[in-house]
Amino acid sequence: MERSSDKVTFSVETPLKLSSGIDLAPVTMAYETYGTLNAERTNAVLVCHALTGDQYAASRHPITGKPGWWETIIGPGKPLDTDRYFIICPNVIGGCMGTTGPRETDPATGKPWGIRFPVITIADMVRGQAMLLDHLGIPDLFCAIGGSMGGMQVLQWASDYGDRVFAAAPIATAARHSAQNIAFHEVGRQAIMADPDWHGGEYLAHGTSPQKGLAVARMTAHITYLSEVALHRKFGRNLQDREALSFGFDADFQVESYLRHQGITFVDRFDANSYLYITRAMDYFDLAADHGGVLADAFKGTETRFCVISFTSDWLFPTVESRRIVQALNAVAADVSFVEIETDRGHDAFLLDEPEMFRTLRGFLQSAAEARGL
Amino acid sequence: MERSSDKVTFSVETPLKLSSGIDLAPVTMAYETYGTLNAERTNAVLVCHALTGDQYAASRHPITGKPGWWETIIGPGKPLDTDRYFIICPNVIGGCMGTTGPRETDPATGKPWGIRFPVITIADMVRGQAMLLDHLGIPDLFCAIGGSMGGMQVLQWASDYGDRVFAAAPIATAARHSAQNIAFHEVGRQAIMADPDWHGGEYLAHGTSPQKGLAVARMTAHITYLSEVALHRKFGRNLQDREALSFGFDADFQVESYLRHQGITFVDRFDANSYLYITRAMDYFDLAADHGGVLADAFKGTETRFCVISFTSDWLFPTVESRRIVQALNAVAADVSFVEIETDRGHDAFLLDEPEMFRTLRGFLQSAAEARGL
Numbered sequence: 001m002e003r004s005s006d007k008v009t010f011s012v013e014t015p016l017k018l019s020s021g022i023d024l025a026p027v028t029m030a031y032e033t034y035g036t037l038n039a040e041r042t043n044a045v046l047v048c049h050a051l052t053g054d055q056y057a058a059s060r061h062p063i064t065g066k067p068g069w070w071e072t073i074i075g076p077g078k079p080l081d082t083d084r085y086f087i088i089c090p091n092v093i094g095g096c097m098g099t100t101g102p103r104e105t106d107p108a109t110g111k112p113w114g115i116r117f118p119v120i121t122i123a124d125m126v127r128g129q130a131m132l133l134d135h136l137g138i139p140d141l142f143c144a145i146g147g148s149m150g151g152m153q154v155l156q157w158a159s160d161y162g163d164r165v166f167a168a169a170p171i172a173t174a175a176r177h178s179a180q181n182i183a184f185h186e187v188g189r190q191a192i193m194a195d196p197d198w199h200g201g202e203y204l205a206h207g208t209s210p211q212k213g214l215a216v217a218r219m220t221a222h223i224t225y226l227s228e229v230a231l232h233r234k235f236g237r238n239l240q241d242r243e244a245l246s247f248g249f250d251a252d253f254q255v256e257s258y259l260r261h262q263g264i265t266f267v268d269r270f271d272a273n274s275y276l277y278i279t280r281a282m283d284y285f286d287l288a289a290d291h292g293g294v295l296a297d298a299f300k301g302t303e304t305r306f307c308v309i310s311f312t313s314d315w316l317f318p319t320v321e322s323r324r325i326v327q328a329l330n331a332v333a334a335d336v337s338f339v340e341i342e343t344d345r346g347h348d349a350f351l352l353d354e355p356e357m358f359r360t361l362r363g364f365l366q367s368a369a370e371a372r373g374l
Numbered sequence: 375m376e377r378s379s380d381k382v383t384f385s386v387e388t389p390l391k392l393s394s395g396i397d398l399a400p401v402t403m404a405y406e407t408y409g410t411l412n413a414e415r416t417n418a419v420l421v422c423h424a425l426t427g428d429q430y431a432a433s434r435h436p437i438t439g440k441p442g443w444w445e446t447i448i449g450p451g452k453p454l455d456t457d458r459y460f461i462i463c464p465n466v467i468g469g470c471m472g473t474t475g476p477r478e479t480d481p482a483t484g485k486p487w488g489i490r491f492p493v494i495t496i497a498d499m500v501r502g503q504a505m506l507l508d509h510l511g512i513p514d515l516f517c518a519i520g521g522s523m524g525g526m527q528v529l530q531w532a533s534d535y536g537d538r539v540f541a542a543a544p545i546a547t548a549a550r551h552s553a554q555n556i557a558f559h560e561v562g563r564q565a566i567m568a569d570p571d572w573h574g575g576e577y578l579a580h581g582t583s584p585q586k587g588l589a590v591a592r593m594t595a596h597i598t599y600l601s602e603v604a605l606h607r608k609f610g611r612n613l614q615d616r617e618a619l620s621f622g623f624d625a626d627f628q629v630e631s632y633l634r635h636q637g638i639t640f641v642d643r644f645d646a647n648s649y650l651y652i653t654r655a656m657d658y659f660d661l662a663a664d665h666g667g668v669l670a671d672a673f674k675g676t677e678t679r680f681c682v683i684s685f686t687s688d689w690l691f692p693t694v695e696s697r698r699i700v701q702a703l704n705a706v707a708a709d710v711s712f713v714e715i716e717t718d719r720g721h722d723a724f725l726l727d728e729p730e731m732f733r734t735l736r737g738f739l740q741s742a743a744e745a746r747g748l
Contacts, residue, residue, distance in 0.1 A: 020621040119621040179605040179629045180597065186630045187593045189623065190637070191565055194586035212568035219561045220594055223554065228689075231553040237660055245658055247394040247493040249563065249650060253657065255553045256560045263564070276623060283627065284619055286611055315602075315689075 001082035004033045007098055008135050016128055019121040029132045030098025031055050031090035035082035043374055044138045047089040048146030048153035051278050054097040057089040063269045072353050079361040090132055092125040094278050096271035103271045115201025122285045126156045140164040147171040147350030152285050159298040167368040171309040172350040174321035175295050176286035184224055185279040188217030192272050214272045215263030222262045227313035227346035296331035305335040307364040316347040375456035378407045381472055382509050390502055393495040403506045404472025405429050405464035409456035417748055418512045421463040422520030422527035425652050428471040431463040437643045446727050453735040464506055466499040468652050470645035477645045489575025496659045500530045514538040521545040521724030526659050533672040541742040545683040546724040548695035549669050550660035558598055559653040562591030566646050588646045589637030596636045601687035601720035669702035679709040681738040690721040
């Protein structure tokens with residue numbers, strides 16, 4: 001498949017207007033594309049990444065060297081068929097893989113933004129993506145798709161730019177972040193900010209990195225991405241490279257060394273301040289609140305066709321949250337299909353080889369493509 | 375009611391034989407009692423506390439000044455009726471409220487044990503309690519009762535000292551700690567050990583305290599003690615003392631400031647190393663493993679009568695864990711009643727005003743008391 005890695009910088013003349021009221025400029029958007037834009041410019045698919053994702057959805061990651069995070073789904077003949085669609089995956093505003101975020105240089109000071117970077121929202125991420133589409137000369141999307149925080153962006157797209165989204169697939173997501181999810185994020189942020197190497201957010205200037213705090217944040221979050229059943233099946237109470245308990249504080253259990261590994265490897269590829277900003281954006285997300293508390297009003301008059309997907313064992317974004325979305329869409333007579341997929345793999349199922357999810361997306365995209373004359 | 379606050383020290387001649395093979399001596403057990411031991415010495419009830427509990431079950435806490443953690447249940451006319459029963463609540467081995475633990479002095483060095491304290495198990499806690507009963511001249515317990523880690527101790531009592539337990543009430547507990555629970559504990563331990571003020575466990579010698587790490591550990595754990603529904607009902611997405619989002623990293627949401635408060639207040643009353651040791655003891659708990667993998671064999675020939683209680687919204691010790699206990703007890707034809715209580719308050723329900731739990735315990739204890747001729 002054709003693949004490109006690119007970035008675009010918008011100058012101070014075209015600032016990104018943030019929800020906080022601040023004009024952010026200049027703004028760089030880093031993105032990957034897969035496949036070819038057709039002559040009619042009607043086959044563009046926007047892939048929105050999750051909290052710790054990035055633009056390398058189907059490209060080898062430049063730091064870890066690992067395959068893209070959604071290679072299961074993107075490629076020739078796959079549900080997001082690169083022979084047919086032009087896939088765009090940008091790094092979100094606030095991210096740390098090339099798009100403007102706290103790690104980038106603040107032009108006003110010549111130093112990294114750090115904690116002086118403005119707090120951003122999901123709507124800001126989407127506004128940045130819309131600027132990118134304008135730049136690419138793509139008037140509207142055939143489809144916006146994403147899981148978890150990616151699904152939040154998809155919902156925001158459908159709400160703010162309904163006429164630019166032909167089809168939308170929000171997966172394992174919610175129209176607002178729950179109290180429990182805010183609580184887990186807050187623990188992660190506190191772990192980062194408690195690390196003395198964080199230096200009030202100025203760690204780049206100090207030549208340090210709050211790796212321990214960031215690792216703890218990642219470990220906590222990682223538990224929430226799996227189900228109890230998946231953890232039990234994978235690890236149970238199996239011991240790690242030993243025959244008996246050590247009666248010490250080393251990783252006796254496999255689940256402990258697995259978690260430690262998750263924490264340690266994460267810090268190599270992710271910026272601690274980006275983690276603060278992006279978790280904050282998710283916590284702030286409440287689509288109904290922007291419409292007088294009525295979620296249906298976020299989608300009033302929508303002509304987008306929706307495919308909502310949830311997973312039975314996802315306790316971070318449980319099915320009840322997807323049902324709320326579906327009910328709101330039904331209330332405005334939207335074209336919506338909803339599938340709850342039986343799996344014990346928890347929230348992370350959206351990243352995994354889930355045949356029913358693939359079948360569902362194939363069917364949805366095929367029917368939408370026909371309707372759009374692709 | 376009559377109340378006493380006491381401690382006893384066992385000399386080097388009578389060491390506590392730990393599961394690790396180490397003889398721990400001298401050993402001090404600090405405990406509270408409520409009510410009066412009858413002449414026949416048949417009305418003793420052992421109350422076993424949870425991870426961050428202590429002996430102050432129905433006494434004002436000496437540090438926080440708050441009422442006892444189980445005053446809802448212990449007192450004249452209450453389910454654990456102090457007019458009728460003699461309640462003993464000891465601080466567990468490894469604890470930090472007077473019983474021997476990592477904060478106490480290692481007689482070999484004259485310095486605090488710190489991380490050189492031996493790793494302990496639930497069985498060790500119970501062995502210490504048995505020594506205390508011997509000291510008090512109490513041959514057997516009318517009842518052993520406790521929730522969460524307290525319930526683990528109750529199960530261990532029934533298994534190791536079946537002939538010394540007439541009735542047993544394990545509440546909101548499990549016969550083995552799950553992979554997910556080990557994972558959450560591991561995150562807490564990593565948060566503590568990542569705090570530079572922990573100083574490899576030697577913080578007392580350094581005049582520091584890993585308060586930030588311990589607070590993060592507590593915050594994570596606290597989320598697991600509540601249900602998503604309870605968090606939503608209590609806080610939802612309500613803002614804290616403000617009308618709109620701050621677009622900053624202060625506690626915007628009530629759930630954030632609540633969690634921060636939980637973290638901050640906890641460090642005043644709890645020792646970080648104790649937290650490491652006690653979580654480790656819970657992780658190590660696997661009653662079946664000590665009996666060839668067959669849980670029923672832990673209770674073979676038991677004549678103890680059991681009352682097992684779980685709560686519908688408890689996802690830390692879900693009902694399925696209680697059912698495993700009940701099935702094992704049924705397999706050995708034990709006298710067991712089991713109640714799953716409908717509540718949305720999560721794991722912490724066992725500490726709260728739960729009328730159905732009170733009714734269940736009243737009935738169970740009344741019938742047991744009659745059988746014992748109390």
